[in-house]
Amino acid sequence: MIQLQNQKWIPSASPVAGLEAEMAIEARHLHVYYDDFLAVRDVDLQIVANKITAIIGPSGCGKSSMLRAFNRMNELVPSARTEGQVLFHDQDIYAPQIDPVEVRRRIGMVFQKPNPFPKSIFDNIAWGMKINGFQGSKKELEESVEISLRAAALWDEVKDKLHQSGLSLSGGQQQRLCIARAIAVKPDIILMDEPASALDPIATLKIEELMHDLTSEYTIIVVTHNMQQAARVSDYTAFFTMDAGRAGVLMEYGVTSEIFTNPRSKVTEDYITGRFG
Numbered sequence: 001m002i003q004l005q006n007q008k009w010i011p012s013a014s015p016v017a018g019l020e021a022e023m024a025i026e027a028r029h030l031h032v033y034y035d036d037f038l039a040v041r042d043v044d045l046q047i048v049a050n051k052i053t054a055i056i057g058p059s060g061c062g063k064s065s066m067l068r069a070f071n072r073m074n075e076l077v078p079s080a081r082t083e084g085q086v087l088f089h090d091q092d093i094y095a096p097q098i099d100p101v102e103v104r105r106r107i108g109m110v111f112q113k114p115n116p117f118p119k120s121i122f123d124n125i126a127w128g129m130k131i132n133g134f135q136g137s138k139k140e141l142e143e144s145v146e147i148s149l150r151a152a153a154l155w156d157e158v159k160d161k162l163h164q165s166g167l168s169l170s171g172g173q174q175q176r177l178c179i180a181r182a183i184a185v186k187p188d189i190i191l192m193d194e195p196a197s198a199l200d201p202i203a204t205l206k207i208e209e210l211m212h213d214l215t216s217e218y219t220i221i222v223v224t225h226n227m228q229q230a231a232r233v234s235d236y237t238a239f240f241t242m243d244a245g246r247a248g249v250l251m252e253y254g255v256t257s258e259i260f261t262n263p264r265s266k267v268t269e270d271y272i273t274g275r276f277g
C-alpha cells in the first residue's frame with residue numbers, strides 16, 4: 001500500500017463523544033480505490049443509530065464511494081478495492097466469513113434515480129421478501145406488503161392499484177416504493193444516495209418527512225449535494241472534500257446545526273456558504 005500523508009485536518013473528536021449514543025456502524029481507516037485512484041482516504045466515521053447522517057461535499061469528492069462502502073456495494077465495480085474496516089454489530093463487514101448479500105439485506109440502499117422493478121407495486125415488495133427467505137402465508141405476505149407501504153407513506157396512494165406496474169407511479173411515488181422495498185427486508189440501516197435529486201420540490205419534501213419518520217426504526221445515511229436539505233433533515237453532517245486535488249478527505253464531522261452555524265474549518269465554511277464547490 002502507498003504510504004499516505006496525514007490528513008491536513010482531522011476531526012477533533014466524535015460528534016457524539018460523551019453522549020453515550022448508540023453507534024449503528026463505524027468506518028475505521030477506510031480507503032476505497034478504483035485501480036490506483038484513491039477515492040476515500042483513511043476515513044474514520046462513526047454513525048449514530050436512529051439518526052440521520054448527511055454526507056455532503058463537492059462533486060467527485062467521494063461521497064457515493066463512502067456510502068457504498070457501508071454495504072459492500074463498491075464490490076460490484078470491478079476496479080474497486082476497499083481497505084480498512086467497517087464495524088457493524090462488532091463485526092467487520094469485510095471479514096472473509098461475512099456474506100455480502102446478508103450485509104446488503106441488513107444495510108439497504110436507495111439510489112438517486114428511482115428504480116422499481118418492472119413488476120406490480122405489490123410484487124416490487126413481495127419479491128424482495130421472498131428471495132430473502134420469507135415463508136409466511138399469502139395473507140401474511142399481504143400484511144407485510146401493507147406494513148412496508150404504510151411505513152413508506154405510500155399505502156393510501158396505491159392501495160387500490162397494487163397490481164399496476166410500479167413504473168406507472170410518479171417519480172416521487174416510485175422513490176417511496178423503493179424505500180418500501182428496502183424496508184420490507186427489515187434492514188437496520190438505509191443508505192440513500194441523493195434520493196430526492198431527481199424529484200420536484202413537493203415530492204422532495206415528502207421524502208424528507210418520510211426520512212424523519214423512519215428514524216424511529218432505522219438509521220439513515222444520506223448523500224446530498226443540497227445544503228438546505230442536509231440542514232433540514234440531518235442530525236449529523238460529514239463534510240468530504242478534495243484536498244489539493246486529492247479526493248475522499250473527511251474534512252469535518254459533527255452535529256449538523258454546529259457544522260452549518262459554526263464550522264471548524266475555513267474549507268467547510270466556504271462550501272456551505274456557497275463560495276466553493
Ligand SMILES: Nc1ncnc2c1ncn2[C@@H]1O[C@H](COP(=O)(O)OP(=O)(O)O)[C@@H](O)[C@H]1O
Nearest residue numbers: 034039058059060061062063064065066077247
Ligand atoms: N467506477 C469508477 N471507476 C473509476 N473511478 C471512479 C469510479 N466511481 C467513482 N470514481 C472516481 O472516484 C471519485 C469519487 O467518486 P464518487 O464517490 O462518485 O464521488 P461523489 O459521489 O462525491 O460525486 C471521483 O473522482 C470519481 O471519478
Ligand SMILES: [Mg+2]
Nearest residue numbers: 063064065223
Ligand atoms: Mg455521488
